[in-house]
Amino acid sequence: MTLYIPELQASARNIDEVKRLALAGADALLIGHQQFANRVPGDFELSDIREVTEWLHNQGKKVYVRVNAIYHNQHLTELPSYLKELEEINVDGIIAGDQSIYQILSDINSSLPLTWDPETLSTNYQTLNFWANRGLKRATLSNELSLAAVFEMKEKVKFPINIQVHGMTNIFHSKRKLIRNYYNQIDQAYDSTVQRYIKENKKPETHYPIFEDVNGTHIMSNEDLAMIEYLDQILDAKIDGLYIEGILKTIDYNEQIVSLYREAIDTYLDDPAAYALKKAGYKQAIDEIQPESRRLNTGFYFKEQIY
Amino acid sequence: MITRKKPELLAPAGNLEKLKFAIHYGADAVYIGGQQFGLRSNAGNFTFDEMREGVAFANKYGAKVYVAANIIAHNENLEGLHEYFKELYDIGIAAVIVADPALIQACREAAPDLEVHISTQASVANWKTAEFWKNEGIPRVVLAREVSVEEIREMKEKVDIEIEAFIHGAMCISYSGRCVLSNHMSARDANRGGCAQSCRWKYDLFEDGIDGTEPISELANEQYSMSSQDMSMVEYLPDLIEAGVDSFKIEGRMKSIHYVATVVNVYRKIIDTYFEDPENYKIDPEWIDEIWKAAQRSLTSGFYYNEPTEKDQLFGRPARIPKYDFAGLVLDYDENTKIATIQQRNNFGVGDEVEFFGPNFYHFKQTITELWDENDEPIDRAKHAMMITKVRLDQPVEKYNMMRKGK
Numbered sequence: 001m002t003l004y005i006p007e008l009q010a011s012a013r014n015i016d017e018v019k020r021l022a023l024a025g026a027d028a029l030l031i032g033h034q035q036f037a038n039r040v041p042g043d044f045e046l047s048d049i050r051e052v053t054e055w056l057h058n059q060g061k062k063v064y065v066r067v068n069a070i071y072h073n074q075h076l077t078e079l080p081s082y083l084k085e086l087e088e089i090n091v092d093g094i095i096a097g098d099q100s101i102y103q104i105l106s107d108i109n110s111s112l113p114l115t116w117d118p119e120t121l122s123t124n125y126q127t128l129n130f131w132a133n134r135g136l137k138r139a140t141l142s143n144e145l146s147l148a149a150v151f152e153m154k155e156k157v158k159f160p161i162n163i164q165v166h167g168m169t170n171i172f173h174s175k176r177k178l179i180r181n182y183y184n185q186i187d188q189a190y191d192s193t194v195q196r197y198i199k200e201n202k203k204p205e206t207h208y209p210i211f212e213d214v215n216g217t218h219i220m221s222n223e224d225l226a227m228i229e230y231l232d233q234i235l236d237a238k239i240d241g242l243y244i245e246g247i248l249k250t251i252d253y254n255e256q257i258v259s260l261y262r263e264a265i266d267t268y269l270d271d272p273a274a275y276a277l278k279k280a281g282y283k284q285a286i287d288e289i290q291p292e293s294r295r296l297n298t299g300f301y302f303k304e305q306i307y
Numbered sequence: 308m309i310t311r312k313k314p315e316l317l318a319p320a321g322n323l324e325k326l327k328f329a330i331h332y333g334a335d336a337v338y339i340g341g342q343q344f345g346l347r348s349n350a351g352n353f354t355f356d357e358m359r360e361g362v363a364f365a366n367k368y369g370a371k372v373y374v375a376a377n378i379i380a381h382n383e384n385l386e387g388l389h390e391y392f393k394e395l396y397d398i399g400i401a402a403v404i405v406a407d408p409a410l411i412q413a414c415r416e417a418a419p420d421l422e423v424h425i426s427t428q429a430s431v432a433n434w435k436t437a438e439f440w441k442n443e444g445i446p447r448v449v450l451a452r453e454v455s456v457e458e459i460r461e462m463k464e465k466v467d468i469e470i471e472a473f474i475h476g477a478m479c480i481s482y483s484g485r486c487v488l489s490n491h492m493s494a495r496d497a498n499r500g501g502c503a504q505s506c507r508w509k510y511d512l513f514e515d516g517i518d519g520t521e522p523i524s525e526l527a528n529e530q531y532s533m534s535s536q537d538m539s540m541v542e543y544l545p546d547l548i549e550a551g552v553d554s555f556k557i558e559g560r561m562k563s564i565h566y567v568a569t570v571v572n573v574y575r576k577i578i579d580t581y582f583e584d585p586e587n588y589k590i591d592p593e594w595i596d597e598i599w600k601a602a603q604r605s606l607t608s609g610f611y612y613n614e615p616t617e618k619d620q621l622f623g624r625p626a627r628i629p630k631y632d633f634a635g636l637v638l639d640y641d642e643n644t645k646i647a648t649i650q651q652r653n654n655f656g657v658g659d660e661v662e663f664f665g666p667n668f669y670h671f672k673q674t675i676t677e678l679w680d681e682n683d684e685p686i687d688r689a690k691h692a693m694m695i696t697k698v699r700l701d702q703p704v705e706k707y708n709m710m711r712k713g714k
Contacts, residue, residue, distance in 0.1 A: 070430055070432055070451075070453075070482055070485070071432065071433045071435070071436070072432050072433050072453070072454070072458060073433050073434055073458045073461050073462070075433065076433055076434070076435055098430075098432075098433070098436065099429065099431070099436045099439055099440070100433055100435035100436040100438075100439055102439055103435050103436070103438055103439040103442070104435055119485060120379065120484060120485055120486075120487055120498060121379055121406075121407070121429075121484060121498075123379050123380065123381050123407075123498070124380045124381050124382045124384070124385060124407070124409050125382060126380070126385055126408075126409030126412060126413070127380070127407055127408050127409040130408035130409060130411070130412050131408065143487075144487050144490045144496065145381070149381060149382050149383075152382050153382065171486070171487045171488055171490070171491050172481050172485070172486045172487070172488050172506070173481055173482055173485045173486070174480050174481045174482065174486075174533070175453045175482060175610070175614070176480060176614065176615055177614070177616075178480070178533050178620075179512075181615075181616055181617035181620060182512065182531050182532075182617065184616065184617045185529065185617040185620075185622050186523075186524075186527035186528075186529050187527075188523070188527065194514045194515065195514070195515040196512060196513060196514055196515065197512075197513050197515070198510040198511060198512050198513070198531055199510060199511045199513065199522070200492060200508070200510060201508065201509055201510070201511070201530075208510075210512075217533075219488065221491060222491060300490070303494065304494065305490055305494050305495065305496040305501070306494060306495055306496070306501055307495060307496040307499035307500050307501030
């Protein structure tokens with residue numbers, strides 16, 4: 001039996017954040033460039049990727065590069081050489097969600113380990129097993145799943161799986177420039193540097209961040225996921241990757257969040273009783289740094305959906 | 308010029324009646340939903356018996372029936388897949404439209420000879436994805452709505468796979484399948500048929516940092532929204548034919564038979580006219596007028612020519628679109644008396660100007676002057692739903708011609 005060591009993953013916007021989050025306790029950092037990736041907190045050039053890969057490997061940590069855009073024909077001209085560069089840099093893997101990645105990796109005879117993350121489409125174990133037969137090495141599950149469903153998937157696949165445990169989740173992606181379109185419609189100047197959010201009618205408590213990048217328009221969840229009090233269940237189920245999304249948060253915030261999850265995970269694995277005593281305190285520590293506009297919740301992990 | 312095969316005209320059929328009308332008005336194939344595994348939980352989905360009847364009807368006209376099994380399944384939905392696909396194959400369904408590889412796998416195992424088409428919910432947006440599915444033995448992909456005519460041309464040049472593309476109907480404004488607004492705002496799973504159309508709601512938009520309380524939308528007197536106009540390629544179909552599209556898909560399993568018949572009729576006419584003489588093809592303004600008679604929203608060509616802007620979205624008050632009611636269905640016609648037997652579908656009566664239309668773009672307008680009920684008693688108006696009436700006509704009609712009137 002192999003020893004269970006969960007991987008604490010976090011996204012980062014720049015080299016400084018990579019280093020701070022690694023030192024705060026992240027085992028793996030997720031980075032990328034919007035040319036090939038959706039919803040990266042910041043853009044890393046290949047030279048930056050090379051630098052952080054060397055640095056992280058020296059620390060005994062990993063780096064995954066997101067290439068999770070929905071590809072159009074134009075992506076395909078430069079993507080193969082980009083992937084070859086990543087392989088040469090010796091990153092620990094790529095994260096992708098376009099079905100063509102299986103064909104592309106095989107075309108270029110790449111050994112880059114693939115984390116399959118098609119976002120909303122990673123919802124059952126048969127689907128993941130289909131892709132495992134085509135070469136994925138790891139998969140990230142959709143956020144709109146119950147923990148029970150996550151655990152069932154874990155039992156029925158033979159490769160590592162990741163779930164998000166903290167931060168906002170993506171809930172909408174359009175190729176259109178919907179914010180810009182709206183500003184044109186109301187005849188106002190659009191400033192791309194401003195952060196924006198939308199609220200549902202007559203629901204003043206709602207807060208959905210919305211932004212554009214080269215891949216279109218993205219809307220994020222109303223609340224920040226915070227699973228720090230439920231790590232016992234997640235770790236008992238031996239979920240392999242626990243992922244913190246740091247987009248639209250300050251580096252200071254992300255650093256503290258990573259450090260809290262690091263401590264909580266280590267505490268539980270070392271002494272479950274100690275974790276039971278401390279978990280309310282971890283949650284309180286998050287409450288204290290949580291931006292006022294962003295409520296915390298547990299997403300769909302304990303929530304029913306109808307259809 | 309390359310000699311092309313005539314593309315398939317593929318129409319939605321929410322129920323058996325719509326299936327028959329779609330085929331009668333010129334569809335080469337229809338797609339339907341079964342009782343399970345489809346995304347339109349509210350459409351009048353088909354039982355296996357209804358499917359059998361639909362397939363028998365379609366076969367008589369050389370048409371095909373596809374079944375959409377396009378949910379993104381959760382673990383709990385994986386049961387019964389094998390039996391379902393086996394049954395569809397035995398019924399004579401020509402293909403299933405699938406988005407989730409778990410369903411592809413199950414279909415392969417249970418019914419290896421049942422064709423699988425990749426649904427638009429899988430966002431096939433580039434030629435490498437098409438090639439991937441080709442190598443998997445998939446004969447057809449339904450493209451994401453975000454691809455352009457040029458991108459389709461490139462896909463067809465590079466990959467020998469059938470391409471199905473939407474030419475008409477309502478659209479997701481997101482990448483289909485990549486939106487869970489409905490899950491988050493209404494706890495309804497969009498990718499299993501529960502979509503609450505949250506994108507079409509009105510929102511307040513705020514900018515951080517300036518004033519956290521006043522929405523931009525308040526100042527602008529126009530709320531933020533993300534509602535797409537409906538797709539229509541009525542003016543541009545030859546571009547898609549020349550790009551190599553194999554199947555033209557019309558959206559709308561929830562729409563009326565009047566909608567299905569009208570839209571199918573127009574595109575049938577366009578495809579046939581183009582193939583008769585591509586060099587001298589000219590669009591007839593009547594086709595465009597006709598399309599508008601079934602339109603529910605303003606129309607756009609989506610991503611086919613350029614990235615849609617605010618002009619392709621619905622803002623402000625709805626555009627004024629001519630509204631027509633489906634007033635009656637022709638059941639019989641007597642050439643000697645020139646009297647048609649018509650089943651009422653909406654209130655009509657003496658003095659109304661109505662329009663009759665039928666397959667092959669047959670059309671004429673007239674004012675109703677003489678109207679009788681089932682017992683040949685003269686009446687002024689046909690008020691009762693589905694009542695049988697008789698109407699004297701200026702021009703001949705056939706069974707299954709339709710009568711519409713302006714609202």
